[in-house]
Amino acid sequence: MRILIKRDILFHHLSAPVLDTGLLNQLKEFKQHGKCTCYDHSIAVAKTALFLSMILPFRFKQKQLVKGALLHDYFLYDWHKVKLEKLHGFHHPKIAAENAHRDFKITKIEENIIRRHMFPLTPIPPKYRESVLVTISDKYCATKEVFVALGHKIRGLHPATHIANTVAFLLAFLPWR
Numbered sequence: 001m002r003i004l005i006k007r008d009i010l011f012h013h014l015s016a017p018v019l020d021t022g023l024l025n026q027l028k029e030f031k032q033h034g035k036c037t038c039y040d041h042s043i044a045v046a047k048t049a050l051f052l053s054m055i056l057p058f059r060f061k062q063k064q065l066v067k068g069a070l071l072h073d074y075f076l077y078d079w080h081k082v083k084l085e086k087l088h089g090f091h092h093p094k095i096a097a098e099n100a101h102r103d104f105k106i107t108k109i110e111e112n113i114i115r116r117h118m119f120p121l122t123p124i125p126p127k128y129r130e131s132v133l134v135t136i137s138d139k140y141c142a143t144k145e146v147f148v149a150l151g152h153k154i155r156g157l158h159p160a161t162h163i164a165n166t167v168a169f170l171l172a173f174l175p176w177r
C-alpha cells in the first residue's frame with residue numbers, strides 16, 4: 001500500500017504540468033468504456049504505467065511516461081458517435097498525436113507513446129520502454145473498464161483469470177473499436 005501512496009504523490013507532481021493547463025478537462029466530455037470517461041481512462045493508464053515503472057527493474061523517463069500516457073487518447077471526439085473513414089481503433093492514435101502536438105510541446109518519446117499505444121492492433125510496435133508500458137497499461141485499464149461496464153466483479157480475481165480476460169477482450173473488442 002505504501003508504494004501506492006508514493007505513486008500518487010509522484011503522479012501528482014509529474015502530471016501537474018499537463019493537468020494544470022486545463023486542456024485535459026475536454027476529455028471529461030467523452031465516454032471511453034461504459035461510464036468511464038476518456039479523462040478517467042487517461043488518468044488510470046498514466047497511474048498504472050507509473051506504478052509499473054516503479055516496480056520494474058529498469059530506468060524509465062517517468063515525466064515523459066506520465067505525459068504520454070495522459071495524452072495517449074487525446075483524440076477529442078465521441079468515438080461511439082463519430083463515423084470515421086477508418087475504424088477508430090486504427091485511426092485515433094494519429095489524431096491524438098496531432099492534437100497533442102497542437103496543444104502541447106511533445107517529445108519523441110511522448111509522440112511514440114501516443115502513436116503506438118494500440119499495438120498490436122496497429123502493426124508498428126512501440127519503440128521505447130515507456131511506450132511499451134503505456135501500451136500494456138492501456139490494455140489492462142481498458143479490460144477493467146469493459147468488465148466493470150459489463151457488471152463483472154473484477155476484484156479478487158485470480159491473476160490468471162485476469163490475463164485470460166485481457167486476452168479475450170483484445171480478441172473480441174479491440175479490432176472493432
Ligand SMILES: [Fe+2]
Nearest residue numbers: 072073092117
Ligand atoms: Fe487509445
Ligand SMILES: [Fe+2]
Nearest residue numbers: 041072073138
Ligand atoms: Fe486508451
